[in-house]
Amino acid sequence: MVIMNMVQAINNALDIEMSKDENVVVLGEDVGKDGGVFRVTEGLWKKYGDNRVIDTPLAEAGIIATSIGMAVYGMKPIPEIQFDGFSILGLNQLINHASRIRNRTRGRYHVPMVVRIPYSGGIRALEHHGESPETYFVHTPGLKVVIPSSPYEAKGLLLSAIRDPDPVIYLEPKRVYRAIKEEVPEKDFTIPFGKANIVQEGNDITIISYGSMLRTVKQAIEKIKDKYSIELIDLRTLTPLDTDTIINSIKKTGRSVIIHEAQRKLGMASEIITRINEKALLNLKAPIKRITGYDVIYPLMKLENSYLPSINRIIKGIEETMNF
């Protein structure tokens, strides 16, 4: 075990897989000599050279589309999109192509690639640099969507993603990049897709979150830990979504608050609430609450704290659900 932050954990996972499999290549804007704007690919260019760590022209659609081509040809491209807001330039290629190639060729071709995208706000960044676009990807059949919440999670989930035979969108909570340090095994290990993590067990209420918000949620829970017995679930993968873990927990607690940073309308919480409705409605003791970003444009720096779900908003949501 070594202490790592998330940047180091992701870098370490990339390094492990690149040293094992020479079909794995990293490509994107500034990923080479510069090591990426968040330094996630630092040192890899030096170690693996120009043909494995590739600085591309400035074109997100091109980066994703050429990755699709490479993947079809048997390579394992790991494109990096520099910021969340610019992943939208690649949406056409993801929705219309990456997600469909296996299906439309009835399995003859497939697209084993991992699109890494720093996402989430709260770092005083510029316009289009604080978005949480997971719903677009989750809404697209054929894509898998992974969001780690800590360094340990990041490493295990990324190694699974690279070995996965299908296109994976891997969203990296940039606010967490250097905010959490924890013990991470140096060796190779994977965290399977479709298995949510029960971070802590409890009997009164089920708190569900993932990615960038998990840290804030933990801080909120810490403040009321003596008051309620709280179960905390980290979803880890949004597609595939682990319905069983959620339903089992709801059957036990009968109460839930779901927290995400993305806008509310058609956000992950709406899907989870629907599944609970379908499978455990009669177990509910209170309406399920969602604490999310508002249905507005992610604001510039001065207002971003008014947009982001805060510790106080989360505690208020839990209190209201408990006192319903």
Add this chain to the structure above:
Amino acid sequence: MDNYKTKFIPPEIFQILKDDGKINSKEIPDEKIIKKMYESMVYARISDDMIIKLQREGRCGTYASSLGEEATQVGSALALKQTDWMFPYFREIGSHIVREFPMNMYMLYWMGNEFGSKIPENINNFPMAVPVASQIPHATGVAMASKFKKDNNVVMCYLGDGATSEGDFHEGLNFAGVFNVPIVYICQNNQWAISVPLSKQTAAETIAQKAIAYGFEGVRVDGNDVFGVYKVVKDAVEKARNGKGPTLIECVTYRMSDHTTADDSKKYVPKKDLEFWKLKDPIIRLKKYMESKNIWNENNEKELIEKLTKKIKDEVKKAEEYPSPKIEDMFDFLYEKIPKELEEQKKEAMSGVE
């Protein structure tokens, strides 16, 4: 017999004002414009410096400096009329100064307040475009509208060298060629897109030559020569106004700063390149010229710096005293009229729990 293959000779770099402050041609603007050029360029540099300082002190967010690119920005913007349109990306402090965009608003945007993008009614600028190249087809669309409405307004659209790789660049320029619209694209070729050098951005020798493929003219000019930039842009603007179509102007310059305040260019920019380009500084060059013509002296310089230093301080004060944005601002500008479902969220957001 090999004329079934394309052959191409890349264009040369046009220049009037040489590195040493001497001139190549008699086609120089009159004294009033020269002084305006100088003042705007110096103000650009002083303001740029100030914003970087504010950023370091935590009083401003991430900022993209224009250091070294002042001649490209000022020379080009001066070729426009007030009613013409200007589409920036995010590295044109000099153009904003020429267009008389209030400096406090320019800063306000970088300070993270959306009101910095609320363009004053009498200024035909678009707000800055952070997504690279996204402004290009918008500018083309404005030029199409200007043509269809017979307004006789010209559009100027800025872009970086890196922007030429995006699909939006290709689509925007192709439309401009097809519809033969009144637009001038100013590419600030500062040789870098963050850490990626131009040689990795395109296999073409020049950016100007890309215009050929869209069926219009491309021009290459010394981007640190304010006279040269002014001349070629003025010609292109006039051409556009006369219905003769678009031009792509490649201003060859150099990014003398980090990409933004969040970048460390020491990692990838060769020091000797910076030393080489320092000798081509656009402001020093113009000052030398003005001194040699006896239209500028140390006294003028001192007065100007004093005046501009005071001016920028006033602008910082204005920007910092601008009221903080309010929670309701997130909701109130999304639609002309706020829908009921959103009104409910607005109430929730304003309920006091933050």
